[in-house]
Amino acid sequence: MAKAAIGPIRRKFAPWDDPNAKPLIEYRNVTKRFGEFVAVDNLDLKIYEREFFALLGPSGCGKTTLMRMLAGFEEPTQGEVLLDAKPIVGIPPYRRPVNMMFQSYALFPHMNVEQNVAFGLKQDKLAKGDIEARVQEVLKLVKLEPFAKRKPHQLSGGQRQRVALARSVAKRPKVLLLDEPLGALDKKLREETQFELMDLQQTLGMTFLIVTHDQEEAMTVADRIAVMDKGRIIQIAPPAEIYEQPASRYVAEFIGDVNVFEGTVTTAGDGHKVIAAHAPAFTIDALSRIDCGQGSTVAFAIRPEKVRISLDAPADTSVNAIAGEVWDIGYLGDVSIYHVRLENGAAVRVTLANRSRVVERPISWDDKVWLSWERDAGVLLTR
Structure with missing residues (x-):
């Protein structure tokens, strides 16, 4: 029997914050080399039971290699991979209690839906009655009962994905x-399908590990995300923390859209910093407890939706305010995206929600505008 769904308590699900929690999956000092190329570089990672965990990064960052080592298709050059506290390096894929769903789906074209789903169960030599019951159970979960007798070529792309x-x-x-x-x-x-995948994972009470280069997909489905680059994990955190509190400029720029201003700390107060932005020159006052002193070079990162855009100057233009000219506008229905060119030629991206169907005085191309934001709207980064 599958464990009870944890959907109602999902917001409290955070075993990684419990020092006594035992990880289900653990990578210890894992390195994987292909000749001279280092695909995974001395990496440590813990994933917990019933967690929906995402490995996110660009092509070639090592995320698929990391997954393939868990599946048994690759072995680490050095280090350990543990599942349920037991080392699994050297155990062949078919003897590991993991299963892998590929992007290509790899369905058998000569078998119908039921036969495709039953294939692995027959390989495990389950009783015929148990196989039939299990197949019907999972077809109901993925809402494919009416298509049980169809062949893969008679299904849509989404239906084939559900069969897999x-x-x-x-x-x-x-x-x-x-x-x-x-x-x-x-x-x-x-x-x-992203939401259906989340519902299925919670219903089954299983641990899911997803590899993706799609930031939005990872942000939607995962409990935690590991952002990877060049075989290393740059940051592991829940989606909201990854987005709102990136640990580095790489993470800030890889996840979603962001505007970044370089500057020098002129005042390092308790809980806030004043920064002299370099180009263009203006003053930023930011709430931040980041460890940096006066004279430190930092980057101030702010998301487009945190920036206000107005035809009128804000009440205080001495801090967190800068003038520019609307260079481009993209209308996406729910939001409008403004590219505002500053005096030094740099562009700032602003996202404005279209809350009303009628705009009395819309901001248009070539308008002179002011951009401004609150002290807690952005984040300071030292790396």
């Missing part, structure tokens, strides 16, 4: 590995 998912969970592995599972779907279907 049903086949992956039918064996009830301890961990389900998802390698870019939604990459072949169109945008709208991909967004719908």
